[in-house]
């Protein structure tokens with residue numbers, strides 16, 4: 551009696567821990583394909599803002615020389631573009647060099663970040 555009581559209490563506890571762990575994952579799982587994390591991108595955009603403007607400061611546009619505005623594009627568009635530069639399907643030298651240094655996760659994070667601006 552005592553034993554089965556404490557066991558079910560234990561199960562209740564680990565169940566709660568599981569629910570907590572799952573809900574912590576939920577925001578990530580909510581994104582369909584790649585789990586792009588806009589917050590994680592905040593440490594990465596420093597390599598983009600020099601050319602693509604300071605995120606959030608949209609009055610920085612138009613820029614001195616023609617660089618496409620990437621904020622507000624869909625995440626999928628940005629992701630496809632970066633993957634294409636990385637693969638060499640798009641040939642702009644500076645973007646190829648930048649994209650070559652990005653992981654899939656970096657690309658997903660950056661896409662989430664810029665699509666949200």
Ligand code: HEC
Nearest residue numbers: 597598600601616617618620628631632642644645648660
């Ligand atoms: C040295 C300047 C420079 C830096 C740094 C740079 N970009 Fe670019 N980016 C460009 C230029 C120039 C283009 C247009 C290239 C072309 O015509 O293909 C471009 C194009 C793009 C495009 C395609 C836009 C479109 O409309 O098709 C994306 C997406 C992009 N950049 C994202 C990024 C991200 C994310 C970073 C940071 C990781 C970054 N860029 C860093 C100069 C830069």
